[in-house]
Amino acid sequence: MCKYQIAVIVGSLRKDSFNRKLATALGMLEHPELSFKQLQIDDLPLYNQDDDDNQAKSVKRLKHEIKSAQGILFVTPEYNRSIPGVLKNAIDHASRPYGHNSWKGKPAGIAGVSVGTIGTALAQQHLRNILASLDMPTLAQPEVFIQLNTGLFDDAGNIGAESKPFLQNWMNKYVSWVKMFAA
Numbered sequence: 001m002c003k004y005q006i007a008v009i010v011g012s013l014r015k016d017s018f019n020r021k022l023a024t025a026l027g028m029l030e031h032p033e034l035s036f037k038q039l040q041i042d043d044l045p046l047y048n049q050d051d052d053d054n055q056a057k058s059v060k061r062l063k064h065e066i067k068s069a070q071g072i073l074f075v076t077p078e079y080n081r082s083i084p085g086v087l088k089n090a091i092d093h094a095s096r097p098y099g100h101n102s103w104k105g106k107p108a109g110i111a112g113v114s115v116g117t118i119g120t121a122l123a124q125q126h127l128r129n130i131l132a133s134l135d136m137p138t139l140a141q142p143e144v145f146i147q148l149n150t151g152l153f154d155d156a157g158n159i160g161a162e163s164k165p166f167l168q169n170w171m172n173k174y175v176s177w178v179k180m181f182a183a
Contacts, residue, residue, distance in 0.1 A: 004178050007069035008038040011076030011087035011112075011123075018113045018148055023075040025159045026111065029171045034178070036073070039065050041090040052097035059093045066094050066102040071178035072136070074110045078123035088130075095134055103134040107181035109174040111144035113152070119145030139177045142170050 008027070012019045020038070027036035043058040045051070055063075066072065076087055094102040108131055112120030124145065131138045144167070146152065151160040159167050 003033050004035070004070040004175075004182055005068060006034050006036045006071045006073050006178070007066055008036050008073045008075065009041065009087065009090060010038060011074065011084045013042050013086055017077070018115075019075045019077050021153060021157060022111060022113045022146070023073070025153060025157055026073070026075070026167065026171065028158055029164075029168055031171050031175055033175055034071075037065070037069075039090075041086055044086075044089055044093055047089050047092040047096070049096070055093070062090065063094050063100075063102040066106065069106065070182040071174075072103070072106045072108045073174070074108060074127060076110070076112045076120060076123055076127065078112065078114050078116070078120040081122040082126045083123045083130075087127075091130060091134070101134055103131070103136050105181065106136055107178045108136045108138040109170075109177065110138065111146070111170070113146040113148050115148050117147055119147050121145045137177075137181050139174055142166070142173065144170055 008023050010017065010020045010023050023038060039062060041062065044062065045056050076083055110124050110127055112124055114120050128138055152163050154160050
């Protein structure tokens with residue numbers, strides 16, 4: 001029985017995004033206590049503090065979905081050694097106006113896949129810095145910096161056999177993390 005709703009934020013808008021594929025595959029791993037929902041961020045306007053008193057419907061929707069979740073999973077690529085602008089935009093919207101931070105206290109997990117050898121290590125470090133300032137407890141270990149290789153996903157889009165033990169272990173730790181902070 002699912003007890004914990006996890007809001008998934010994918011930091012890529014690309015239709016065939018490796019990170020969207022990873023987010024979907026992580027959601028198919030064994031975790032009977034979690035339910036995953038990928039949130040839409042492609043319709044958010046660029047953040048402008050002038051709009052804090054009159055936020056767009058898409059921003060209000062995002063903030064509501066985050067507040068309704070018991071945990072957050074960020075799955076992001078690395079752009080120019082940092083997080084994509086679309087992800088930062090979503091983070092900024094949901095943290096504003098001052099005093100109305102939707103992220104506060106939400107237990108977070110971070111994963112990412114890239115064609116580069118260091119995966120998304122630098123983007124994830126930048127994201128950790130941002131999440132600390134938002135008062136989000138973030139799972140530290142194990143870290144999930146994945147280089148895209150043949151076999152990461154099977155033909156059905158699931159995590160491949162070689163990567164499954166590592167990612168299932170990560171998922172088990174994430175479940176415990178969410179339960180600890182959502183209690």
